[in-house]
Amino acid sequence: MTEADRRWLDAGWRFVSAALPPAPARVIEIGCGPAGGFVPFLDSAGYDAVGVDPEGPAGERFRRLRFEHYAPPEPVDALVTCTALHHVDDLDLMVDRMAAALRPGGVLVMVEWARERFDERTATWCFDRLPTGEEDGWLHHHTQRWHQSGLPWPAYFDGWAEAERLHRADAIVAALGRRFQTRSLAAAPYFFADLAIDESAERAAGVALTGVRYVGAVG
Incomplete structure (x- = not known):
């Protein structure tokens, strides 16, 4: 795990x-990653937690x-997903499976990335502050890659996002709205850890806040 990963998880855990x-609610983390995501935090806090990811740790x-x-x-009390939904193949299928995995009144906690808000001003601000070492x-x-491409930022970045088939955050939130009742939705910092x-x-x-923090519940 990199230092950036640690900073990201420490900050995300507060939300x-x-x-x-x-606790001891039953929680599934979707897309916990090879380092285990929030599962160690959940375990230490007394939750009955499971992380689901093809590249997750053994255990x-x-x-x-x-x-x-x-x-x-059996249905669980909560789902946590952190920057996983913008990668999925079938967004509507994923949202259906998420809703089905929760008990009535169960909570979804999502941290996501609004790639559609990552404009040139924000990108340049980030690139100028990349730490060394x-x-x-x-x-x-x-x-x-951008400087090597010779393209304007929108052409470069939109082309990359579309080639990667990344979902926009507004499409993710709209899909969630068809199955979940929104409790809170806010833009948030996203690049600070890196x-x-x-x-x-x-x-x-004053740059674009491209992080998305969402809490919803099933009926």
Whole structure:
């Protein structure tokens, strides 16, 4: 796990933990990643937590498969998903499976990325603040590829996002709205962990807030 990952998870946990029902609620994290995502935090806080990801760690707390192919033994109290939904193949299918996995009144806590708000001003602000001495991350990758392409930022970035088949955040929120009752929805800082700055510094910069923090519930 990189230092950027640690900063991201520490900050995200503050939002996630505040939105969850009390422990020992049953929680599934969708797309926990190879480092386990929030599952160690959930476990330490007393939750009955499982992480589902084809690239998740080994261990009894994890299931190495896609969430679309996972059948929980019984409905759970909460789902957590962090920057996983913009990658899925069939968004509506995923949302249906998520709603089916929750008990009535169960909570969905989502952290996502609004790639449609990542404009040139915000990208340039990020690239100018990339820390040195850390492992190259996705922002390093994009600043190099963009300059090599010779394209205007919208042409470069939109072309990359469409080639990767990344869902827009507004499409994700709309899909959730068909199955969940929205409790809260807010734009939030997204790049602070990679830039080794505080969330407050990103908020104060006046750039686009491309993070999305959502809490919803099933009826």
